[in-house]
Amino acid sequence: MQQSPPALPARRPDWLGAGIVGLALAGLALLGVNIILNMQATGVTPGYGFLAQTAGFDLSESLIPYSSGDSYARVIVAGLLNTVVLALASLLLATIIGVLMGLVSVTPSPAGRWVAILYVELFRNLPKILVLLVLYVITVRGLPPVRQALSWGPLHLSNRSLYLPAIEADPRQLWLLAPFLLSILAAWWWVRRARRIQRATGRETPVVLVAATLILAGQLGFAALAEVPLVVSVPTFVRFDFDGGARVSVQFLVVLVTLGLYHGAQIAEVVRGGILAVPTGQVEAARALGLAPWTVTRFVVLPQVLRIVIPPMINQYVNLIKNTSIAIAVGYSDLMSVSGTIINQTFRPLEMMLITMALYLGLCLGASSLMNRLNIGLRNRSARNVS
Amino acid sequence: MIPAAPPPPQRRDLLRQWAGTPLTALVSAVSAALAIWAIWIVLDWAVLSASPPQRPMHACAETAGACWRFYVEKSRFMLFGTYPYQDHWRPGLASMLLLALSGVVGLRITGRLDRITPRVLVALWIATIPAAFLLMGGGWAGLDRVDMSRWNGLPVLLILSVIAIALAFPLGVTLAVLRHQDRWPVLRRAAVVYIETMRGVPMVTVLFVGVFVLPLTLPPGTRISPVMATLVALILFHASYFAEDVRGGLQSLPEAQTEAAKALGLTWSQTMGLVLLPQALSRSLPALVNSVIGAYKDTSLVVVLGIHDLTSTARMAFSEPGWGQYALEAYAFVGIWFLLSCAFLSWIGRELHKGQSARSH
Numbered sequence: 001m002q003q004s005p006p007a008l009p010a011r012r013p014d015w016l017g018a019g020i021v022g023l024a025l026a027g028l029a030l031l032g033v034n035i036i037l038n039m040q041a042t043g044v045t046p047g048y049g050f051l052a053q054t055a056g057f058d059l060s061e062s063l064i065p066y067s068s069g070d071s072y073a074r075v076i077v078a079g080l081l082n083t084v085v086l087a088l089a090s091l092l093l094a095t096i097i098g099v100l101m102g103l104v105s106v107t108p109s110p111a112g113r114w115v116a117i118l119y120v121e122l123f124r125n126l127p128k129i130l131v132l133l134v135l136y137v138i139t140v141r142g143l144p145p146v147r148q149a150l151s152w153g154p155l156h157l158s159n160r161s162l163y164l165p166a167i168e169a170d171p172r173q174l175w176l177l178a179p180f181l182l183s184i185l186a187a188w189w190w191v192r193r194a195r196r197i198q199r200a201t202g203r204e205t206p207v208v209l210v211a212a213t214l215i216l217a218g219q220l221g222f223a224a225l226a227e228v229p230l231v232v233s234v235p236t237f238v239r240f241d242f243d244g245g246a247r248v249s250v251q252f253l254v255v256l257v258t259l260g261l262y263h264g265a266q267i268a269e270v271v272r273g274g275i276l277a278v279p280t281g282q283v284e285a286a287r288a289l290g291l292a293p294w295t296v297t298r299f300v301v302l303p304q305v306l307r308i309v310i311p312p313m314i315n316q317y318v319n320l321i322k323n324t325s326i327a328i329a330v331g332y333s334d335l336m337s338v339s340g341t342i343i344n345q346t347f348r349p350l351e352m353m354l355i356t357m358a359l360y361l362g363l364c365l366g367a368s369s370l371m372n373r374l375n376i377g378l379r380n381r382s383a384r385n386v387s
Numbered sequence: 388m389i390p391a392a393p394p395p396p397q398r399r400d401l402l403r404q405w406a407g408t409p410l411t412a413l414v415s416a417v418s419a420a421l422a423i424w425a426i427w428i429v430l431d432w433a434v435l436s437a438s439p440p441q442r443p444m445h446a447c448a449e450t451a452g453a454c455w456r457f458y459v460e461k462s463r464f465m466l467f468g469t470y471p472y473q474d475h476w477r478p479g480l481a482s483m484l485l486l487a488l489s490g491v492v493g494l495r496i497t498g499r500l501d502r503i504t505p506r507v508l509v510a511l512w513i514a515t516i517p518a519a520f521l522l523m524g525g526g527w528a529g530l531d532r533v534d535m536s537r538w539n540g541l542p543v544l545l546i547l548s549v550i551a552i553a554l555a556f557p558l559g560v561t562l563a564v565l566r567h568q569d570r571w572p573v574l575r576r577a578a579v580v581y582i583e584t585m586r587g588v589p590m591v592t593v594l595f596v597g598v599f600v601l602p603l604t605l606p607p608g609t610r611i612s613p614v615m616a617t618l619v620a621l622i623l624f625h626a627s628y629f630a631e632d633v634r635g636g637l638q639s640l641p642e643a644q645t646e647a648a649k650a651l652g653l654t655w656s657q658t659m660g661l662v663l664l665p666q667a668l669s670r671s672l673p674a675l676v677n678s679v680i681g682a683y684k685d686t687s688l689v690v691v692l693g694i695h696d697l698t699s700t701a702r703m704a705f706s707e708p709g710w711g712q713y714a715l716e717a718y719a720f721v722g723i724w725f726l727l728s729c730a731f732l733s734w735i736g737r738e739l740h741k742g743q744s745a746r747s748h
Contacts (some may be wrong), residue, residue, distance in 0.1 A: 016574075017572065017574035033604055035603045037607055041607055107411055107414050108404050108411055108413050109415040109418065110404060112415060115418040115421055116418075122726075124680075126729075127684040127685065128684070128697065129688050129691075130721055134722075135719060138715075141711075243414065328591060328691050329691050339595075342597070343599055349595070349603065353595055356583075356592055357596075360587070360588045360589055360592060361587040
């Protein structure tokens with residue numbers, strides 16, 4: 001007769017672990033007491049009351065209206081927004097450079113491969129802060145002052161800012177949200193319809209073109225019909241400085257280019273690895289079946305490359321978000337340099353570093369969980385399409 | 388008999404490589420133009436329109452290219468900063484010691500210098516780290532005391548990279564083991580929280596905590612120099628990255644290893660120390676080398692805290708009034724240093740990959 005297996009020994013509670021962790025926490029508490037004592041010795045009581053005080057320093061740029069009379073809390077929000085903008089822009093630039101160089105590094109052309117390898121090796125073996133400082137010195141010393149700014153049509157570049165045309169902000173532009181949402185809905189319906197037709201008949205209907213036209217035409221048509229003001233403002237030189245349009249500081253541009261080049265090199269390696277990982281037999285088999293070169297790339301190579309490349313790309317993007325903090329070295333008002341200034345002014349390093357680290361942690365965890373969820377969604381969908 | 392020589396590569400093949408399709412031809416043309424342009428710029432700057440080192444400094448004012456005399460005048464300042472001039476041999480010797488030891492460890496990892504056992508290496512580390520500090524600090528055997536605020540340049544870079552990495556490694560292995568085991572769940576959870584927090588924040592924030600918050604946590608009246616505070620912060624930060632690399636090695640081991648060790652009657656610590664960790668460490672070496680390269684390069688971020696490592700002394704060298712136009716010369720010095728040292732580290736990484744793929748085939 002078969003016997004049931006002996007019962008597993010009951011899990012003993014982890015007294016040792018609890019003890020060690022408890023000791024460590026007690027040690028941390030002791031350090032915390034020291035902090036309070038040290039702060040009281042200088043006449044400061046720990047707490048977050050200072051966030052409501054007037055900051056009194058200016059920012060190089062800000063997305064929300066900000067003046068030096070605003071509170072510390074508002075400065076922190078402005079810095080966080082600057083970090084997010086910098087991260088998004090560098091992410092885009094790094095992806096473009098990385099994918100391009102990754103593709104060049106697998107072309108048959110020896111010159112192309114050589115240039116790609118040189119680029120990747122150069123930026124993988126130099127510290128990003130050194131790249132940033134070199135670019136900063138070159139731009140600040142090499143570019144002319146505002147008076148003699150370099151101009152390409154409506155674009156002007158001086159050693160302080162890049163001036164470019166922009167659409168003047170107007171509260172009535174909020175009305176454009178309505179046709180925007182409507183056209184997104186319409187585009188979504190069109191995509192579903194195209195997929196249904198393809199599944200039923202195998203016939204392909206244009207998707208990207210129609211969706212883009214729907215969204216663009218919806219906006220512009222509504223703007224023309226409802227007379228929403230869309231005035232393009234062009235920067236013009238008035239006496240001492242440019243007026244009108246939008247301006248981007250040189251600091252932002254330098255950090256953007258540094259992060260784009262630095263992470264571009266890493267992304268190029270990821271892309272290269274992903275492409276080389278697709279067995280040549282797959283491509284040869286597809287060609288033997290008579291598929292056109294473009295079709296081979298689109299339906300055989302690309303899906304496999306994406307599968308391999310996306311997880312390390314997510315990793316790269318999170319690293320990039322963290323690396324935006326090097327902006328403090330050139331004085332772009334991102335979260336880190338704002339909190340550095342606040343620490344110097346108020347001497348509350350503990351409170352400020354807790355806020356800053358929590359914000360960065362939230363940003364990184366949020367971004368990585370969002371991208372991982374997108375990746376899983378993409379994977380499930382492609383699995384469903386295959387079966 | 389002499390075998391027939393292989394036929395030379397066909398000209399048509401060469402043409403196909405360079406310009407098989409219009410796109411390939413375009414890539415070739417653009418890349419070649421880019422490469423020639425970059426080579427020309429570097430050559431022109433460094434040689435053709437440069438001012439050679441024997442010409443005096445004021446001759447540089449008229450040249451558009453590099454001023455080689457700058458290196459004659461400023462190399463020692465960039466290497467050792469404001470350390471007392473007559474005692475420059477001390478930071479020099481300390482740097483040599485740290486570099487030599489790192490080189491030996493690197494060669495040992497790639498399978499050379501087999502005669503040096505790991506035990507000897509650990510002993511060398513334990514001897515060298517205090518030796519570097521004693522040599523730099525002085526105050527014994529007739530050496531003058533030199534305050535840490537005057538430690539500058541290369542030795543600071545090496546202390547903050549080599550010593551930080553060496554001390555972060557054991558902490559990282561401990562964290563990896565704690566996160567991998569399931570005997571003490573509370574400890575595992577604590578390790579997870581620590582590692583994920585450290586990996587979720589930028590290094591600059593950890594450095595700020597080290598320099599601004601750490602001194603506050605000491606009992607009133609005690610002081611810690613910024614270099615030491617940064618060193619502590621870097622050790623705590625790098626350890627979390629090393630921990631993830633080693634954990635990757637531990638996870639890649641088959642479960643049978645643990646079971647076999649248990650069946651032989653080994654205790655938990657014997658299983659970990661004699662069976663699992665040695666294999667996990669050798670498997671995680673390539674990832675560790677990558678992390679070490681990253682940690683070494685990122686050390687130069689201490690510039691933002693006003694700590695004078697090599698990048699920072701280079702900046703000081705051209706910040707004095709009248710030297711401002713030699714910024715590129717100063718940064719080129721730092722760049723060449725990093726390119727050379729990282730090339731050595733990458734070479735170790737490639738050797739490891741070669742060794743691993745040779746073993747697995």
